[in-house]
Amino acid sequence: MSVKKVVRGEGETRQRILKAAIEHFEKASYDDVGLRDIAADVGVDVAYVHRSFGSKEGLFREVLLTAGKAESVSELTVDELPAAFARQLFQREHDADGDIEPLLILVRSLTSRKAGGLVSERLSAELIDPLQAKFGDSDPFRAATIISLLIGLSVMRNLLKLPSVSEADVISSEKLVARAIEGIINSTDTSQAHESGKNVLA
Amino acid sequence: MSVKKVVRGEGETRQRILKAAIEHFEKASYDDVGLRDIAADVGVDVAYVHRSFGSKEGLFREVLLTAGKAESVSELTVDELPAAFARQLFQREHDADGDIEPLLILVRSLTSRKAGGLVSERLSAELIDPLQAKFGDSDPFRAATIISLLIGLSVMRNLLKLPSVSEADVISSEKLVARAIEGIINSTDTSQAHESGKNVLA
DNA sequence: ACCTTATGTCAACGATTGTTGACTTACAAT
DNA sequence: ATTGTAAGTCAACAATCGTTGACATAAGGT
Numbered sequence: 188m189s190v191k192k193v194v195r196g197e198g199e200t201r202q203r204i205l206k207a208a209i210e211h212f213e214k215a216s217y218d219d220v221g222l223r224d225i226a227a228d229v230g231v232d233v234a235y236v237h238r239s240f241g242s243k244e245g246l247f248r249e250v251l252l253t254a255g256k257a258e259s260v261s262e263l264t265v266d267e268l269p270a271a272f273a274r275q276l277f278q279r280e281h282d283a284d285g286d287i288e289p290l291l292i293l294v295r296s297l298t299s300r301k302a303g304g305l306v307s308e309r310l311s312a313e314l315i316d317p318l319q320a321k322f323g324d325s326d327p328f329r330a331a332t333i334i335s336l337l338i339g340l341s342v343m344r345n346l347l348k349l350p351s352v353s354e355a356d357v358i359s360s361e362k363l364v365a366r367a368i369e370g371i372i373n374s375t376d377t378s379q380a381h382e383s384g385k386n387v388l389a
Numbered sequence: 390m391s392v393k394k395v396v397r398g399e400g401e402t403r404q405r406i407l408k409a410a411i412e413h414f415e416k417a418s419y420d421d422v423g424l425r426d427i428a429a430d431v432g433v434d435v436a437y438v439h440r441s442f443g444s445k446e447g448l449f450r451e452v453l454l455t456a457g458k459a460e461s462v463s464e465l466t467v468d469e470l471p472a473a474f475a476r477q478l479f480q481r482e483h484d485a486d487g488d489i490e491p492l493l494i495l496v497r498s499l500t501s502r503k504a505g506g507l508v509s510e511r512l513s514a515e516l517i518d519p520l521q522a523k524f525g526d527s528d529p530f531r532a533a534t535i536i537s538l539l540i541g542l543s544v545m546r547n548l549l550k551l552p553s554v555s556e557a558d559v560i561s562s563e564k565l566v567a568r569a570i571e572g573i574i575n576s577t578d579t580s581q582a583h584e585s586g587k588n589v590l591a
Numbered sequence: 592a593c594c595t596t597a598t599g600t601c602a603a604c605g606a607t608t609g610t611t612g613a614c615t616t617a618c619a620a621t
Numbered sequence: 622a623t624t625g626t627a628a629g630t631c632a633a634c635a636a637t638c639g640t641t642g643a644c645a646t647a648a649g650g651t
Binding site: 215216218219294295296297298299300303306307310311315319326327328329331332334335336337338339340342343346347348349351352355356359360363364366367370371374 | 417418420421496497498499500501502505508509512513517521528529530531533534536537538539540541542544545548549550551553554557558561562565566568569572573576
């Protein structure tokens with residue numbers, strides 16, 4: 188009587204598939220993660236992975252939504268933003284527990300044609316829009332610049348594994364990033380003299 | 390007598406293939422660009438595209454080397470860096486001539502497993518290493534942070550096409566980016582009180 | 592007992608991809 | 622005339638991928 192369900196599998200196995208998928212999408216891009224890889228980890232057939240989420244894209248969408256829950260930009264004040272972002276960026280060093288890194292999953296699949304739309308959408312909804320709202324609607328580029336720095340640093344740390352970056356001192360690096368974000372926040376539209384540090388500009 | 394040549398095609402057609410390949414790799418990632426797409430543009434067979442460069446990876450490597458020639462970090466002084474980088478970032482707006490954007494090609498294929506190694510290598514050789522040398526070997530993270538910002542901004546502008554970023558005022562955005570880079574350069578190792586703006590760190 | 596529904600598996604399809612061997616054509620040198 | 626080499630085509634291969642139809646199994650409801 189009722190229409191045939193397109194998405195099957197709502198029980199425990201579905202959660203295990205979702206968890207395995209998150210781990211895979213943390214380590215490789217959308218295109219480089221095969222449904223067969225995930226299926227092998229869970230110990231089920233490929234077809235069941237597919238049907239549990241309707242399509243590979245459906246699975247990835249659910250991965251992004253699930254992992255995105257950890258994000259909490261709205262709870263922060265502008266004052267706390269720089270330190271909080273910097274801390275989250277280097278979180279991987281401190282605690283080695285199994286918590287997921289939402290930004291990393293998005294960054295991993297940035298360049299994929301098939302996943303690009305979803306990545307762009309979630310990145311806007313979870314990071315850029317909230318941050319822009321925090322700054323007010325005027326000058327939306329400031330928020331975008333901060334997010335750009337975060338994305339770039341995530342790329343630098345996770346995608347390209349450069350020794351000079353990975354082996355850098357975590358504490359001072361975190362402070363540098365925090366100050367950089369701070370600098371972007373404090374930057375005004377009017378050109379303004381910098382008083383801190385020696386002036387390297389002519 | 391002599392060993393069989395693996396790479397064929399050193400004449401004019403090879404250059405046309407290379408040019409077409411550059412245009413494709415500027416618009417899509419390594420995995421999303423097919424040799425057949427390039428071949429169709431040039432008007433030759435797929436097999437000839439492949440054999441002219443030995444492999445798809447060989448073609449991509451040559452694309453990166455050819456496009457990388459345009460880079461000129463070493464010629465700049467530290468003083469000129471912020472403005473120069475910011476200008477290059479927004480170059481697409483001003484002139485619409487057909488010059489290539491080397492950073493964009495690298496950014497486009499950041500997340501590809503197959504191209505990741507080459508991207509990482511060229512990014513180091515052409516941008517990060519020269520910039521680190523300019524800052525001196527101590528504190529290599531400062532150079533990496535600047536490059537991170539550039540990469541992030543390129544991602545923001547070209548990969549995710551967010552209206553709030555694309556429609557932002559080019560002039561003031563360029564100034565903001567230049568000031569952000571400036572701020573990273575001026576930041577010192579010692580934790581130091583900021584006198585401009587309110588101190589947002591606890 | 593009967594029917595339904597959810598959970599899975601198995602095998603295969605269709606499309607795409609980089610790659611390769613064989614062939615043709617043309618031009619230049621011996 | 623013959624040989625050799627570069628340019629370019631054609632057809633096909635092998636692998637991978639997401640996807641789908643058919644089937645088996647077990648549990649619950651009536």
